[in-house]
Structures are given as structure tokens and as C-alpha cells.
Amino acid sequence: LRRARLGLICGIATVGMVFISLTSAYIFRRGLPTFQGESNSYVRDWGSVDLPWVLLGINTVILLFSSITMELARRKAARQAALAPVSSIPGISLGDEKNFPWLGITVVLGFAFLIGQWLAWSAMHTRGFFVY
Template sequence: MANFSKEDQTGRGGVHPLKFSLWLIIISIIMMFAAFTSAYIVRREEGNWLEFDLPSILLINTIVIVLSSVTMQLAHNAAKQNSMSRLKLMLLLTLGLGVAFLIGQWYGWAELVENNIYFGGTGSNPSGSFLYVLTGVHGFHLITGLIFVLITLLSSLKYKVHSKNMLRIQLCTVYWHFLGGLWLYLYIFLRINH
């Protein structure tokens, strides 16, 4: 008879309720960004659209978030192998890279302000406002991801994340990869449509 932790038990449909909830959250975020990017395209075609260069930091941020996805996957692999010191190190690196990404976004917004690109209000243009919304809403979700990574890191310090208790790290990894993929989509979208 196999021993399963309370966390690993699944619901009646065979899917753990937390995994199901995470996928519902991901689907709702996808729908929200699909609406934002669709509105971006429609509004751009209406005219009165200011063309400006995207902040150069966005490319660096793209590299940072890809690296953070790699460290998150390495953390997941370390948990599977019960390599606790590597797990903690990779989660710490993921956390640091996530914070670096947010700092980069802040510098990107500062560059927009220096170029007189503002969010809403008098003298603003919808193109700038859309850029603030797309990057800001993604940044908000990245903060929630950082909280999730921090909780997983703290759990790993108490040896609650390991090969026989993978739910927390699995959920964290899926969400973090999703945020990275979402950013790649936004960056490519903005490069093509800006």
C-alpha cells in the first residue's frame, strides 16, 4: 500500500483541486491578455497612434525571464532528486531573477517617461497607455509568482518540498513557466505590432 501525503491526493476527477484551480487561473489570465492584445490591434487601426521605440530594457528583461524559467525548472528537477541544497539555490536564483525583471520593468517605464510617453491623462497617447497596461498587468502577475516562489522556498527550508511531496513545486513551476511564456508572447507581440 502506497503512502501519499495529504497534498498529493487528487479529487474525484483524478486532478488535484489546486492543480485544477491553477489551470483556471491561467486560462483566465490568457483570456485577459487576449482581450488586451486584441484591443491593442483594433485601437491601433483607428489612427491617432503614436509610434515610438520600445524601451531597450525589454530585451534584457526577456533574457532575464527566460533564465528564471531555466532556474525554476532546475529547482523542480532538484526536488525530484532530493537535492535540497540545489533546490534552495535554484529557488533563490529564480526569486532574484524575478526581482531583477521587475526592476527592469521599472527602468523601462522610466525610459518611457523620459521620452514623454505617459499613461492616460492629458497629452497621453493610447499606444503608451497600452504599453503600460500590458507590462503592468504582467508585472502584477509576476509579483504573485514571486510570492509563490517565496512560499515554496520557505517550505523547502522546512523540508516540505522533496520527491515524495512535489505538489507545491509542481504548481510553482507551471505558473512560473506560464509567466515566462506570457512575457515572450507580449514581447514578440509588441515587436511585431509596435
């Protein structure tokens, strides 16, 4: 368990350092002017991007709900795996178990998120934003 915690801490630290370095590079590049030889002056050439905020917000909510349903599906699978040996004993009843399709809902939400991302990139493409 200690090795798992150490690995988790190292992983989170690595992701955090990458996030901080990319954020600082973004802030630095956005504020850094470039030299134009024709006018012999420094010019800020950073262009703003008009993002589809409503669509991205909906995608974020879909992703959060998908995470919740994935955790519920994981708990259901772990419970079924733990109780599988007991359920095969004659005369033992586990009671009425609710079979809600959490994994299926997670898959549907995942596809909804992918469609939402495609729509967001299409909206940005129509607004003139291209990624090369």
C-alpha cells in the same frame, strides 16, 4: 488527474481568450479614426511609443533564465523531499549530492527582472510616455 487537466485547459483557454480580446481591441482602436468637429473630418490620433527594445529584450532573457532555475529548484526540492526518509536510515548513503543554490539564483534573477522593469519604465518616462 483528469480534473487537474480540465482545470488547466479551462485556465489556458481563459487566458487565451483574454489575450485575443485585448489584441483585437488594440488593433481596432489603433485603426479607428476619431471625428474632429473643428475640421469636420476623421483623424487618426494613435501615437506611437518608442520602446527601449534592448532593455526589454534583456528582461525577457532574465525572465526565461529565472523560469529555468525555478524549475531546477523545484526538482531539487522534490528530490530532497522524496529521499528525506531514506537518508535517516543508518548505513544508507545517498552519495555525493551537488548542492547548487538554484532557489537563490532564481531570487537574484527575479530582483534583476524587477530592476530591469523599473529601468524600462524610467526610460519610457524620460521619452515622454506616461501611464495614468
